[in-house]
Amino acid sequence: ILNVEQSPQSLHVQEGDSTNFTCSFPSSNFYALHWYRWETAKSPEALFVMTLNGDEKKKGRISATLNTKEGYSYLYIKGSQPEDSATYLCAFFNYGQNFVFGPGTRLSVLP
Amino acid sequence: GAVVSQHPSRVICKSGTSVKIECRSLDFQATTMFWYRQFPKQSLMLMATSNEGSKATYEQGVEKDKFLINHASLTLSTLTVTSAHPEDSSFYICSAEPGQGYTEAFFGQGTRLTVV
Numbered sequence: 001i002l003n004v005e006q007s008p009q010s011l012h013v014q015e016g017d018s019t020n021f022t023c024s025f026p027s028s029n030f031y032a033l034h035w036y037r038w039e040t041a042k043s044p045e046a047l048f049v050m051t052l053n054g055d056e057k058k059k060g061r062i063s064a065t066l067n068t069k070e071g072y073s074y075l076y077i078k079g080s081q082p083e084d085s086a087t088y089l090c091a092f093f094n095y096g097q098n099f100v101f102g103p104g105t106r107l108s109v110l111p
Numbered sequence: 112g113a114v115v116s117q118h119p120s121r122v123i124c125k126s127g128t129s130v131k132i133e134c135r136s137l138d139f140q141a142t143t144m145f146w147y148r149q150f151p152k153q154s155l156m157l158m159a160t161s162n163e164g165s166k167a168t169y170e171q172g173v174e175k176d177k178f179l180i181n182h183a184s185l186t187l188s189t190l191t192v193t194s195a196h197p198e199d200s201s202f203y204i205c206s207a208e209p210g211q212g213y214t215e216a217f218f219g220q221g222t223r224l225t226v227v
Contacts, residue, residue, distance in 0.1 A: 034215060043115070043204075046215030089155070091216075099145060103154040 002026055004092045006102035013080050014110050020076045021105040023090030027071035032093040035064055035075055038104070039086040047075075047088075080109040114138055115207050117219025124195055124226055132190045132222045134205035140185035141207035145216070146178075149202040158203075161188040195226040 005024045013019050025033065032051045036044040048057045053068040061078045077084055087104040114137040124130050134144055142163050147155040159180050160168045167180035177199075179191040188207075192199055204221040208214050 036216075036218075043218040043220050044206075044216075046217070049215050099157055099160075101147075101155040101157070 002092065002094070002100045004090065004100045004102040006088075006090060006105050008105060009103065010106040010108070012108045012110060015080060015082060017080050017109075018076065018078045019080055019107070020074050021088060021107075023073045023075070023092075023102050025071050025073075025090070025092040025100075025102075026094070027069060029094040030068045030071075030092075031095050033066055033068075033073050034091040034093065035073070036089045036091065037086045038089055044089060077107075080107075082109045082111050085109045115141075115205065115217045115219045117205050117222060119222060120220055121223045122225070124224070126196055126226055127194055129191055129193045130195055130224060132192075132203055132205075132224075134188045134190070134207070134219050136186045136207045136217070139207075139209050139217075141188075141209065142185060144182060144188040144205055144207045146180060146188070146190050147204050147206070149204065155204065158190075192224065195224070197226045200224055200226045 007022050034049050035047040037047055038044040048064045050066040055066040057064050063076045066073045085108050087106045089104045090102045092100050116135045116137055118133050122130055144161040146158045148158050149155050157170050158173045161180045161182040163182045163185050169175045177193055182188040202221055202223050205219045206216040208216045
């Protein structure tokens with residue numbers, strides 16, 4: 001059974017704070033690591049698809065890094081805004097074509 | 112961006128009846144679609160991988176005779192919950208990818224199923 005973990009489970013930050021969360025996944029047979037943002041009452045929205053060890057991707061104030069050898073990815077949010085409040089999911093995809101989601105990190109940004 | 116449409120968004124049915132959920136990719140062809148279930152306070156759990164023109168691949172513990180998946184075209188996959196029971200009440204969501212794993216997945220809006 002593939003195990004994808006995310007930490008912390010939930011997070012409360014003040015507007016303007018920067019924050020980061022972690023996704024841990026099996027390091028063997030790695031194919032891709034996805035990050036999604038899931039706002040309440042909406043569909044999950046893709047943030048990043050990362051495939052190469054050492055990848056760093058950025059979209060506005062959000063960025064992510066990937067370490068496939070040790071099996072983790074970090075998601076960073078700089079200067080958090082209330083609209084960043086959502087659940088952030090990572091999903092691990094391996095060569096066996098298993099697609100496993102982590103439990104998510106629920107972020108609340110307080111104005 | 113690409114759009115995946117899922118219907119219905121919410122359904123209440125009586126125990127013992129069947130419910131069909133549709134997932135359509137509106138502006139791209141999806142050779143593969145995925146069906147997930149989410150119980151309260153839990154993560155998305157992959158139920159099955161739906162391949163166009165062939166039988167779906169079910170994850171361990173998912174009853175293929177209870178959760179019938181049909182992927183008749185490159186833009187439509189359906190999930191039918193047969194003989195639904197209260198324990199099947201959950202949030203079901205589909206996703207589709209233009210490429211397998213190396214491209215982002217596009218999700219439907221999800222279906223909240225309540226079996227009474």
